[in-house]
Amino acid sequence: MSPALDRRTRWVAGSAVALALLFAGAATVAAARDDGAAPGPRTPAAGSADAGFARDMAVHHQQAVEMSFIVRDGTRDEDVRRLAYDIANTQANQRGMLLGWLDLWELPKTAPDGQGPMAWMQGGGHSGHAMHGMEGMDHDGALMPGMATRAELERLAEARGKQAEILFLQLMTDHHEGGVAMARGCAERCTVPVEKRLAQGMVEAQQSELDLMADMLAARGATPRT
Structure with missing residues (x-):
């Protein structure tokens, strides 16, 4: 990816996240003040599934x-550009909410020492359902399941x-499959009700987009990579 494109992408994405944080602030405070009958802790621990998922x-x-x-x-294809726009808007706003919760909980945005990415998905006595879709995924240098490598991002650029x-539809299909598995993990393991609801919403929305992307790939004579 050229330096100019990389800077522009990060600037636009960063601006979207900053805007999302402004809107998420009031929502996260309200969520934290939800009814006292909430089954989970009001402030999750740094090593919890709630914090790890966020x-x-x-x-x-x-x-x-x-x-x-x-x-x-x-591309100038309007269908692909519309899908990309929807994904960018939705995920920038959700990212703002997740970062807003970490700020509200006064937790760091990096994992505790000795705890790498996805550690919150391991063990805990839950069923294996949340991990479905992650087994056998080739990380190939990617930070988390479904994420593209830097080389793949450069090819896309x-x-x-x-x-x-x-290539975008294939990479985003992999990305969504990893995201769905992560969101299912939070739906099982997280204890903050509003975060569990967000995770379940991610599962449903991204599964719908997976179906759409499969159709868009077929219309272009291609298939998902996985």
């Missing part, structure tokens, strides 16, 4: 925003037209 999904979403802005420069559309 940290990891914020990073995961940032890459989806980045890829969406890249493909908008690589260089692609144009139909090639860019297919």
Whole structure:
């Protein structure tokens, strides 16, 4: 990716996140003051599933925003550009909410020492359902399941037209599959009700977009990579 494109992508994505944080602030405060009967702790611990999901999904979403802005420069196809715009808007706003919760809980945006990405998904005595879709995924240097590597992002930035559309849809399909598995993990493990609801909403919305992207790939004579 050229330095100019990289700077522009990060500036636009960063601006979207900053705007999302402004809107999320009031919502997160209200969520924290939800009824006292909430089953989970009011302030999660730094090593909890609530905090881990917020940290990891914020990073995961940032890459989806980045890829969406890249493909908008690589194709004039209105269907792909519209999908990219919707993904960028939705995930930038959700990222703002996740970061807002971490600020509200006064927790760091980096994992505690000795705890890498996705550590919150391991063990805990839950069923294996949340991990479905993650087994066998090739990380190939990617930080989390479904995330594109830097080399793949550079290929996307260089692609144009139909090639860019297919590569974007394939990369975003992988990205959504990883995101759905993570969101299911929070729906099982998280204890803050509003975060569990957000996670379940992510599962439903991203699964719908997975179905749409499969159709868009088929219309271009291609299939998902996985």
